Amino acid sequence: xxxxxxxxxxxxxxxxxxxxxxxxxxxxxxxxxxxxxxxxxxxxxxxxxxxxxxxxxxxxxxxxxxxxxxxxxxxxxxxxxxxxxxxxxxxxxxxxxxxxxxxxxxxxxxxxxxxxxxxxxxxxxxxxxxxxxxxxxxxxxxxxxxxxxxxxxxxxxxxxxxxxxxxxxxxxxxxxxxxxxxxxxxxxxxxxxxxxxxxxxxxx
Amino acid sequence: xxxxxxxxxxxxxxxxxxxxxxxxxxxxxxxxxxxxxxxxxxxxxxxxxxxxxxxxxxxxxxxxxxxxxxxxxxxxxxxxxxxxxxxxxxxxxxxxxxxxxxxxxxxxxxxxxxxxxxxxxxxxxxxxxxxxxxxxxxxxxxxxxxxxxxxxxxxxxxxxxxxxxxxxxxxxxxxxxxxxxxxxxxxxxxxxxxxxxxxxxxxx
Numbered sequence: 103x104x105x106x107x108x109x110x111x112x113x114x115x116x117x118x119x120x121x122x123x124x125x126x127x128x129x130x131x132x133x134x135x136x137x138x139x140x141x142x143x144x145x146x147x148x149x150x151x152x153x154x155x156x157x158x159x160x161x162x163x164x165x166x167x168x169x170x171x172x173x174x175x176x177x178x179x180x181x182x183x184x185x186x187x188x189x190x191x192x193x194x195x196x197x198x199x200x201x202x203x204x205x206x207x208x209x210x211x212x213x214x215x216x217x218x219x220x221x222x223x224x225x226x227x228x229x230x231x232x233x234x235x236x237x238x239x240x241x242x243x244x245x246x247x248x249x250x251x252x253x254x255x256x257x258x259x260x261x262x263x264x265x266x267x268x269x270x271x272x273x274x275x276x277x278x279x280x281x282x283x284x285x286x287x288x289x290x291x292x293x294x295x296x297x298x299x300x301x302x303x304x305x306x
Numbered sequence: 307x308x309x310x311x312x313x314x315x316x317x318x319x320x321x322x323x324x325x326x327x328x329x330x331x332x333x334x335x336x337x338x339x340x341x342x343x344x345x346x347x348x349x350x351x352x353x354x355x356x357x358x359x360x361x362x363x364x365x366x367x368x369x370x371x372x373x374x375x376x377x378x379x380x381x382x383x384x385x386x387x388x389x390x391x392x393x394x395x396x397x398x399x400x401x402x403x404x405x406x407x408x409x410x411x412x413x414x415x416x417x418x419x420x421x422x423x424x425x426x427x428x429x430x431x432x433x434x435x436x437x438x439x440x441x442x443x444x445x446x447x448x449x450x451x452x453x454x455x456x457x458x459x460x461x462x463x464x465x466x467x468x469x470x471x472x473x474x475x476x477x478x479x480x481x482x483x484x485x486x487x488x489x490x491x492x493x494x495x496x497x498x499x500x501x502x503x504x505x506x507x508x509x510x
Binding site for chain 1: 308309310311312313315316318319320322323324325326330332333334335336337338339340342344346347348349350351352353354355356357358359360361370371372373376377394395396399402403
């Protein structure tokens, strides 16, 4: 009402983004209108269209990619005998940023969540089982989040793989590095205690 | 490097926005790629192009508009004898949201700032003077910010209008409504004291 329609529409688009409230949306739209170079705005617009048109999910692992299969699945230097199962693409990215893990991934694109009507068939569990039939996999690392839903999804997948010759592991739960005991919740502390490792064995 | 090029470019575009750091840019780009409906992304893209292509500055007051002159300058119900001089379009919007002011505006699109090499000719001061020659203006309200630069710009314009028959006023400086004295800085408190108004006059 105070803005020309053109700006009003852009404000609405910005405010559809997560974590951007109406005030920030206004500020961002005004920034684009008054401060941003036209070429930058155009390449921004192109980028928005391109991620929707040129990106697809990797048919093997579910990662986002502009070439199918994705660069990780195509990479011949990767260890093809290990698959880390993650919930979302951003979890895959977090793992990649670590620069340590050299195996493959399987992105579930969700978690089992009966409360929201999401069952095992609604996320990429069938495609994981299909993959395990055809690929030479020795270990599945269940790297879903350590939330209730992430834990139960991990448990569900683990059950499915009982009585196969695939090793199934779950990422460790414990104190975050740099975290103090006093700030940890009871469940985390319990998990940290349960998952303790021997550093010196004097009973040799 | 972890992302397909398509996403990487969108992340860069997002991170060019003010107040959006690299982490948020990643989050927003992934949101667009994985969660946003294609039609919403397209209308977002269209909005970005449209604000750069279809918007212009009002030739009269400097406001952003999609029709020239802008809706405020065209509005026949407005009081054409008063012009509020503001720094930026967002200041005009703030005034409009108040829903009390019925006069016209003049957007300087900046402030005089010798430190940044911005002189009176670089902002819309010449067009203001031109306007005053042709329009029947009785009052100029200097509504620039109460920063050092805003104050000196207001003072500069006031000096230019000395010895004309136009009344020149400056918005009041004082305590913000709901603000406590203890939190006010000395200058604000001084301005609040200087700007005090009589509410009862017992010396009638």
